Amino acid sequence: MFNEYLISFKLAGTDRLTDAVVLALDQVKGILESRGVLLEGWDYDGTEGLLLIHLRTSSDWLGKVSAEIERIIREATGSTVELVSLSSQGFVEAKGLLPSPLILGFLMRAWTMRGKYNNLNEVDVMALLLFYFTGYDRARAFLTAPFIGIEPESIEKALRKLVETGYLNSDLSSLSKKGEQLLDTLLPKLRVRPLRPIESLNVIDEEGRLEPFSLDRLASSLYRSGVPPTFVYTILKEITRIVRRRRYISKKALTTLVQSLLEEAGQSPTLAVRFYNYVYALDKLYITRDGESTRMSWSQLRRLSSEVLGERGLSPPPRVVEILSELVAEEVRARVSALYWRLEGQAIDWEELKQLAKLKILEVSYPWAELASTPFDQLSQSYRLLGEKYLQGALESDDFGRRKELAVRGLLFLSSSMLLSLGTLPSNIVEVNLGSLRSMVRKASVQSGVKADLARFCNLARDVLHCPAAATPSEQNRLRRALHEIISLMEKLEKGFKAQT
Amino acid sequence: MKLNVLLNDRSFGLEITVSRVEDLHPHEEVIPSHLEHLIRAFKDSLYQRNPVIVDSSSNIVLDGTHRWAVMRALNYEWIATCNIDYCDPLVELDSWSRLFRPPRDINLDLSKVLEGLEIEPISFQEIGNRDLVVIIYNNVLRIRFREILEAFKKLRFIEEKLTKLTESKPSYVLRTSVERHSRSGIVVLPPRPYKEEVVKIVREGHLFPPKSTRHVVPARPMGVNIPLKFLRSKLLDIELVEEFLRQRSPLLLRPPVLLDREYQEAIIYFI
Incomplete structure (x- = not known):
């Protein structure tokens, strides 16, 4: 059971303690959160040396957690640390x-x-939303109101109206059926919709390769090649206008348009060169290996990434390989985009690229680092326990946003645990892990006994991931059911994996 | 920022804001040594951590006189305040009792301490909320007074004499614990003032001695950490302060809570 607590420590002993405390707390957070304890916030009064920490944990863990925090802060700051009693407990x-x-x-x-x-009216609607999203807790609803710019008195009045009009039950403990129906209709209308992509446009490169135009990708290229953010918006708007009615545009035309826009927008021509180098980096780079140079290609980058990721003896899923390859490519692009001349060709050593991949690997797969010191079966077991703990925490949370965060975190650990059991390297992204598991189900890499349960897990996890944090009452009910079912599935899957190995 | 705190189904309104230092009125004198200590601490600080509690209609500082005096001494234009409605029955007012624990070997001549005062012995049961009494090892002596301010002046007179005689400073204790403490020392129990008396005395330009009143507000905001650089500026936009506060996350702590002292009220701690 997750409860919220405030604990306090008195620190003394060194100068510039505030910075040291911040750094120590980051360590505390990392260690505690890997054990399912959440550090929600903290406050440090440097003049008094008083540190307050807001935690979410189970009561039986609190003693151990306090001792652990005390130890980490003492070691990290070199100060004397003393637990301060905030009450008789x-x-x-x-x-x-x-x-x-x-x-x-x-x-x-x-x-x-x-x-x-x-x-x-708008205040009544907000009162209903506030009441619903604060777990039917009037005290929290009143205190949240000023944080979104509403006078608390008006919420108090609106709640009375909501009872009178039958949207809330008279004891103010929940929504009525009528209130639930209203939120089921209203909430989806309040959600943001992603911008409509330019669907029909394709980009063709110099070698005849065709790929769909992506405004996101163009934006990212502009930012990463160093175009100031204010111009990025102008350029995207203009490019969208130009290409809206076209079916094809060449990579060269697109680059030329952007270069001219950059110049017109008052940017130095050097920036146009940088953008060109960024976009064409991979076409102009060569990899040298054993004295031979070959043009850089995605297949080479994938081979390199696969080699590095496979160093722990687990097979890396194709999507994980792809992500690491993209990160390595990004690094390489950043290097050459800094040149002030138009790039014609440059060589980079295979071993240097491998080192680059190793530096980037933690962004893709944190378990890869953990596997250096922990056997995969042990890691799988600890991930499973942690995942279940987070899912339990999600079920107990009365805040839908926190529920979603904990659920996603739980699914990340559970999916990682399953992949490890199946001899596959997990990633840091839950969607990627689920994709890997789904592909294993499709390719029959798992026994039939486990297959159905694993497929079910993937479907339920997808539903959880797709459920918005600000969910309607019906969506919340479905989410809760899915979390319960995932927890009960885990036991069956655990047995199935054991039988398979 | 206006907050409504729901306590046992009753709503208590308060507003965290900034007020001009010169617009506020203290109701108690300060203890010079404590003021010096706070001034030194404030000089090292970047924030005003806790707002002072102020009556929104009379601008009287109900709690935080020393912090207000520090801000004034350091020429700050503004001070972070928690404005409340003093008339709200949820805001309670009592006085602090003084407890002296003289060493056993000291021979106390109480006639010297109470010299010149009209006293009458009474029983424990006879002590009323409006009495000024001295309790010496279970003997209760009531001291006569006409007006509340006179009672507190007499309290100061007794306190100073006892401090000198016992060679120790008093500790401040609650009315409810006086009977227990009176077995181990000398207790001076001042009368419980009325809120109207506090307002009247301040309006007449008088001040209570230090540590006279004990205001209990049902909810107290703490840890608001208003940057002192805001409070130094001549012109300060209240909207800016509100938006600044919206970055913090309030936590409700149920009493009793031991922070810099024991709080018997709910704490809204901005973390």
């Missing part, structure tokens, strides 16, 4: 009053939309 129970950032952000946006519904 030593700690105090705390209650976070604001919803998690995911929900608070949604509420802030919802208020700017000033939504009305039938006989409910």
